[in-house]
Amino acid sequence: MAEPGPMRAQQPAAHASAALAASGALAAGAQPPALHLDRVTCTFTSGDGVAYTAMREATLTVAAGEFVSVVGPTGCGKSTLLNMAAGLLRPSSGSVSVFGAALQGVNHRAGYMFQGEALMPWRSALANVTAGLEFAGVARAQAREQGRDWLRRVGLGGFENRYPHQMSGGMRKRAMLAQTLIRDPDIILMDEPFSALDIQTRQLMENEVLDLWMARRKAVLFITHDLDEAIAMSDRVVVLSAGPDTHPIGEFVIDIPRPRDVAEVRMQPRFIELHQGIWAVLRDEVLKGYERQRKA
């Protein structure tokens, strides 16, 4: 089996699209990537005028139907990257395109599952799940029917009248998952969705997300700081450098067959081999990130 290693160097997108055009792939009607961040830079300026460049010239592509995870040390810019993909944050330079069209404003092709708690405490599980449909003008009866269906799919059938404070952490994450998927987005953005869960609940949810994904094959950009989770879930894992000036420093194709059970896949020799290869790249960045945070 091939040694795991960075699969391709980050290439300026101008070259990439020229190469695609030359190969006739686009002309032949190949689908443009679901998401393409092209040399995006993101500089934050604090109140006292100090600039911090969280991300510099980062290029990242997610093909339609592809499951891509991004790993990197805490504070390196993972959420920043996702916010740019969601259209919630404009890059200081560079561009974002969605299925080949330049992204302006919010990314309406994407559903976003946030890192923290995002349920509205005054709404029941069902009313939380249907909120997006209601805001989009879907008739109430239809929204409720779809909401019940999605609650069942995420294992919350019968819990539709529970309020967030009446649900466990895992149940709230399930409700958030239904809330994200009910609008059937072509791109799913997830920011460390299960990091707050205990390991058993987490693995259950990871398997459920994989089942749902296998059935629909939407593009997924999945942020995690957990390398095991990234490898178990993904088609490709992208490693970010420690901040500032964060950018991808390695990209690994996860050639482990599907369907996968996230708990069992960790025992496979290929998983361990990939883990070692990726960790060799990630470890130094984690140490750098830790050192910077300690100094700060």
Ligand SMILES: Nc1ncnc2c1ncn2[C@@H]1O[C@H](COP(=O)(O)OP(=O)(O)O)[C@@H](O)[C@H]1O
């Ligand atoms: N709105 C903001 N203003 C200033 N700095 C920010 C802002 N958002 C994020 N940052 C900084 O950018 C860096 C990356 O943050 P973030 O993307 O949240 O990291 P991660 O998700 O990888 O933990 C951090 O140093 C953080 O403090």
Ligand SMILES: [Mg+2]
């Ligand atoms: Mg984050």
